[in-house]
Amino acid sequence: MAQYQDELDPITGRKELVDGANVTFHDVTEAVARPIEVPSSRWWIAFIPSVMLLGVYLISIAYLLYMGTGIWGLNNPVAWGWAIVNFVFWVGIGHAGTLISAILFLFRQKWRTSINRAAEAMTIFAVICALQFPTFHTGRPWFIYWPLPLPNQMEMWPNFRSPLLWDVFAVSTYFTVSLLFWYVGLIPDLATMRDRAKTPIRRFAYGLFALGWRGSTRHWLNYEKAYMILAGLSTPLVLSVHTIVSFDFAVSQLPGWHTTIFPPYFVAGAIFSGFAMVLTLLLPLRAWFKLEHIITIKHLENMAKIILLTGTMVGYAYAMEFFIAWYSGNPYESFAFQNRLFGDYWWAYWIMVSCNVITPQFFWIKRIRRSVVWLFILSIFVNIGMWFERFVITVTSLHHDFLPSSWDYYSPTVWDVSTLVGSFGLFFTLFCLFVRYLPTVAIGEVKSVMSIANPHYHGDGAHGERH
Amino acid sequence: MSKPLKKKTYGLLAEYDSARAIYHACEQVRDAGYKVWDSHTPFAVHNLDKAMGLGPSVLPWIVFAMGMTGASLAMLLQWWTSTIDYPIVIAGKPYFSWQAFVPVTFELGVLFSAFGAVFGMLGLNRLPMWYHSLFNSERFLRHTDDKFFIAIEARDPKYDPQKTRELLERTGALHIEEVED
Numbered sequence: 105m106a107q108y109q110d111e112l113d114p115i116t117g118r119k120e121l122v123d124g125a126n127v128t129f130h131d132v133t134e135a136v137a138r139p140i141e142v143p144s145s146r147w148w149i150a151f152i153p154s155v156m157l158l159g160v161y162l163i164s165i166a167y168l169l170y171m172g173t174g175i176w177g178l179n180n181p182v183a184w185g186w187a188i189v190n191f192v193f194w195v196g197i198g199h200a201g202t203l204i205s206a207i208l209f210l211f212r213q214k215w216r217t218s219i220n221r222a223a224e225a226m227t228i229f230a231v232i233c234a235l236q237f238p239t240f241h242t243g244r245p246w247f248i249y250w251p252l253p254l255p256n257q258m259e260m261w262p263n264f265r266s267p268l269l270w271d272v273f274a275v276s277t278y279f280t281v282s283l284l285f286w287y288v289g290l291i292p293d294l295a296t297m298r299d300r301a302k303t304p305i306r307r308f309a310y311g312l313f314a315l316g317w318r319g320s321t322r323h324w325l326n327y328e329k330a331y332m333i334l335a336g337l338s339t340p341l342v343l344s345v346h347t348i349v350s351f352d353f354a355v356s357q358l359p360g361w362h363t364t365i366f367p368p369y370f371v372a373g374a375i376f377s378g379f380a381m382v383l384t385l386l387l388p389l390r391a392w393f394k395l396e397h398i399i400t401i402k403h404l405e406n407m408a409k410i411i412l413l414t415g416t417m418v419g420y421a422y423a424m425e426f427f428i429a430w431y432s433g434n435p436y437e438s439f440a441f442q443n444r445l446f447g448d449y450w451w452a453y454w455i456m457v458s459c460n461v462i463t464p465q466f467f468w469i470k471r472i473r474r475s476v477v478w479l480f481i482l483s484i485f486v487n488i489g490m491w492f493e494r495f496v497i498t499v500t501s502l503h504h505d506f507l508p509s510s511w512d513y514y515s516p517t518v519w520d521v522s523t524l525v526g527s528f529g530l531f532f533t534l535f536c537l538f539v540r541y542l543p544t545v546a547i548g549e550v551k552s553v554m555s556i557a558n559p560h561y562h563g564d565g566a567h568g569e570r571h
Numbered sequence: 572m573s574k575p576l577k578k579k580t581y582g583l584l585a586e587y588d589s590a591r592a593i594y595h596a597c598e599q600v601r602d603a604g605y606k607v608w609d610s611h612t613p614f615a616v617h618n619l620d621k622a623m624g625l626g627p628s629v630l631p632w633i634v635f636a637m638g639m640t641g642a643s644l645a646m647l648l649q650w651w652t653s654t655i656d657y658p659i660v661i662a663g664k665p666y667f668s669w670q671a672f673v674p675v676t677f678e679l680g681v682l683f684s685a686f687g688a689v690f691g692m693l694g695l696n697r698l699p700m701w702y703h704s705l706f707n708s709e710r711f712l713r714h715t716d717d718k719f720f721i722a723i724e725a726r727d728p729k730y731d732p733q734k735t736r737e738l739l740e741r742t743g744a745l746h747i748e749e750v751e752d
Contacts, residue, residue, distance in 0.1 A: 129613060129717035253648060261652035265661050270674040277678040281685040288689055292614070296715040315699035318706070319714045321597075321623055323696040324615040329628040330692035334685060341681050348674055548715075552614040559594035559616055 129551050132398070136293075136545045137300055139393040143540060146392055151536040157529020164523040165240060173243045175519040182502045182514035187241035188352075190524050192494040193377070194234035194531075195275065195349055196370075198282070199342055200378020201227025203410075205285060206338035209331075215406060217549040218398045221293075222389065223382050224286040225542075229534040230381070231279045233527045238271075240523075267351040274348040281341055285334045288327070291317050292548040346374045353497065360440035360501035363428065369421035373490060376414035376460070379407050380486035387480045389539060398545055401474050408473040411486065415464025418493075422461065436506060444500045448513055452496050459489020579752040581704035582608075582724040583735050584711060585744035590616045593719035596742035597622040600721060603738055607727035611705070611720040633691035634684050641683025645676040704752045711750075722750070 168175055178185045201223035208216040239245045251262050251272040262269050294314035301307035317323070350370035353361040383404065390399040429441040444453045463485040472478045504511050538544070551557055587593045590612070597610050601624040610623060646669070653659075654666040664671070693699070705711050705722060714720050721744070723735050732749070739747050 133613075133716045253652065259657065261657045263661060264649045264653060264675055265664065265668060265671040270678075273675045273678040277682045280682060284685050284689045288692070292715065296613070299712040299715045311701065315693070316701045316703060317698065317715075318703055318711075319611040319613060320696075321610045321612065321616070321619050322625060323698070324612070325620045325625055326628045326630050326692045326695045328615050329630045330688045333631065333634050333688045337681050337684050337688070341678075344674070344677060344681075351674075548614040552617075557590050557614060557616065559590045559618065559622075561589075561591055 127397070127554070129554070129556070132550050132554075133296060133300075133547055135395060135398060136543050136547050136550075137297060139539075140297070140541065140543065141300070141302075144392065147536065147540055150388075150532070151540075154529055154532035154536050157526055158533045159526075159529070160522050161526025161529050164519055164526050165236075167519065168240055168523070169245075173241065175517060176523075177514060177516040177520055179512050179514055181505060181510055181512050182499055184241075184498050184502060185514065186495075186516050186520040186524060187237040189491070189494040189498050190527060191234050191237040191241075192349055192370075192498075193491050194230045194237070194527070195278075196346065196374035196377045196490065196494075197381045198227040198230035198234065198278075198378060199346060199371070199374035200382050201225070201230075202278075202282060202338050202342040203375050203378065204382070205289070206335040206342065209335040210339060214553040215403055217553050218395075218400075218545050219382065219386060219403055219407075220549070221286075221289065221542075221546045222386055222539075222544050224282065224289065225535065225538045225544075226378075226382060226385060227282050228279070228286060229531050229538070230378075231275065231282065232534065233531050235275065235279065236527060236530070267348065267355045270348045271352055274345045278341060278345045281334070281338055285338060288331060288334060289546055289549070290542065291315060291327075292319065293543040293546060295319070296547055297543065343371055346370045353501075358501045358505055359434070359436040360425075360444070360497070363425065365421055365424055365428070369418070369425075372414045372417040372421065373460075373493060376411060376418055376464070377486060377490035379411045379414070380483040380490070383407055383411075383479050383483035384487060385535060387476055387483075389544060391476075393539070393544065395545060398550060401476075404476070404479055405470075405473045408467045408479060411483075412464050412467040415460060415467075415486070419461035419464075422457065440501055440504070443504050444496060447500065447504065449496065449500050449503075452492050453500070456489050456492040456496050459485045460493060463489065580725045580732075581707075581750040581752040582722055582727075582730065583732075583739060584705065584708055584748050584750050585721045585723075585739040585742070586710060586746040587719040587721070587743070588717070588745055590719065592743055593721065594619060594622050596721055596739075596744065599742045600723065600738065603729070605723055605727050605729055605735075607730075608721065608723040611711070611714040611722065613715055613717060613719070616719075628695070630688065630691050630695060633695075634687040637687025637691070638680045638684035642676050642680030644683075645679035646672060649675060704750055708748060708750050710746065710748065725752075 176185055176187070201220075204216050204223040205220045205227075209220075239248050242248060251269055253262055291314060294310050295317035298307055298310040298314045301310055347367035347370065350366035354363060354366040356362060386399060387404070390396055426441055429437045432438075444450075463482050466472050466478070466482060472482075499514055503514050555561055585596070587596060593610055593612065594616060597619060600608060601622065610619060612619065649672040650667055650669075653668075658666050660666075705720075710718070711720060721739065721742075723730060723739070729735075736747055
């Protein structure tokens with residue numbers, strides 16, 4: 105490391121995951137807890153527009169319940185429309201949170217500790233948004249319990265051979281397990297908030313949910329085991345969820361849907377879009393809450409690399425779909441793909457390719473990976489591209505299937521748009537409430553990866569004495 | 572009722588300020604033969620359970636049992652509903668087309684395992700427990716921030732107010748106090 109030593113390189117440079125000299129445990133607690141205890145007025149700048157968007161969502165849903173799904177642009181061949189597009193989009197967003205919290209944990213990627221809390225929160229809120237769409241798409245959401253295997257007066261049972269039913273089990277399990285995982289991670293930090301609380305209401309509220317946690321080593325023993333098991337369970341779970349979501353398409357007979365590449369392709373796309381959303385949320389958060397020394401540029405760069413990897417996988421999947429459409433010699437399959445490129449929805453296809461295949465390739469350049477502005481702009485492009493991917497998949501295959509007599513053109517109505525835009529209001533409102541009331545960074549976990557947390561730390565590391 | 576109520580003692584609470592200090596202190600308390608004691612740290616200090624001489628957690632067995640229960644119940648439910656209670660031919664498949672039942676079996680296995688992990692962990696830790704004697708100590712509040720504690724309970728057979736305090740002093744405790752029950 106003669107002339108050029110990259111201070112952020114994990115091998116040649118520093119080993120510290122928290123930036124700055126002589127950061128103590130107390131500094132970490134302060135950095136995370138202060139913004140919650142002494143809220144910044146800038147929080148309202150994010151919260152008020154979010155609540156207004158939430159209002160748009162509630163109005164859209166109220167009108168939908170009053171009128172029925174006819175207010176959406178659904179027609180006879182395209183019965184799935186934006187509701188399913190949005191559902192797959194939001195579920196996919198959630199997957200990055202689980203990847204960060206579970207898969208990176210199993211791979212002992214210690215850098216995840218500063219971003220996992222916010223990413224898991226994002227997962228839960230994204231799945232809440234996702235669950236809205238199939239619920240209201242049923243047209244009679246008060247019967248949404250029908251897919252559950254409950255004994256009933258009709259003496260009927262759900263069809264367990266249907267991918268849509270698998271989806272009910274997959275997504276509801278995913279939501280429950282993500283919520284439990286998130287809550288288990290929160291318990292020690294809620295105890296920190298309880299012990300710092302100055303007002304009785306705060307002490308009661310945090311204390312109630314901290315369950316009387318007292319940092320006992322006998323407790324940590326079971327706690328860490330539970331955490332590792334939950335990570336081990338979430339890893340196959342997250343892969344299964346988007347696999348099963350892709351089965352909704354792949355198990356049908358429709359050209360463009362009936363392909364075996366769908367499960368891995370959907371999972372890669374989900375992680376791709378989810379990391380983009382993590383960047384979209386964390387870049388403002390770390391600046392506003394002054395967490396740049398905990399969520400460091402190295403973290404952002406690592407996420408950019410994952411976006412590059414998964415984005416390239418998605419690009420490969422696009423190419424492979426085309427190759428197989430041609431190589432299979434199936435005329436319907438070939439037509440479906442020609443129709444995607446040059447048919448009625450050519451514009452959606454090319455938006456998707458530009459955003460998902462070209463955009464991530466910018467992350468080969470180190471300067472872009474480390475530029476907050478570039479990261480933010482490119483993450484928005486990825487979000488847009490991945491929404492269009494689901495639109496292309498859902499709509500192009502449905503609108504032109506086997507018989508030209510059943511072809512039709514699908515276009516959304518203003519209510520489709522307001523429901524999608526409004527769902528972002530739901531998402532951002534929940535996220536704003538999260539950053540206002542809960543520790544956005546896993547305080548205890550960040551402390552545990554600092555070098556002073558090592559019981560064999562002697563204070564004679566590369567950073568000099570600490571006393 | 573003329574005599575004032577005698578306050579009961581929970582035990583001695585010793586405070587340390589680094590992971591390293593508590594690690595070696597725990598080794599000494601363990602070697603002195605105490606059994607009813609605990610250490611309290613703001614994060615899971617690596618291998619501190621070994622320094623305390625604790626055995627492994629039994630949680631994995633609970634999770635395994637729960638996971639098997641969930642998966643078995645799911646397969647049983649699907650088998651019973653589609654062959655016994657409501658047999659109906661779908662897509663020309665046999666009644667018990669188990670391949671199609673794998674996703675739900677997997678999901679319920681994971682769901683039950685997760686319940687086992689979370690509620691098993693809380694049960695083994697006797698949580699929630701909103702009152703605990705240690706919370707009577709003002710200094711103990713910093714156990715979730717940057718301080719490390721050892722608490723030796725008065726009901727430990729080896730507990731002796733004087734000798735135990737001396738032991739804790741030898742381990743390099745910064746502060747020692749008696750906590751009320």
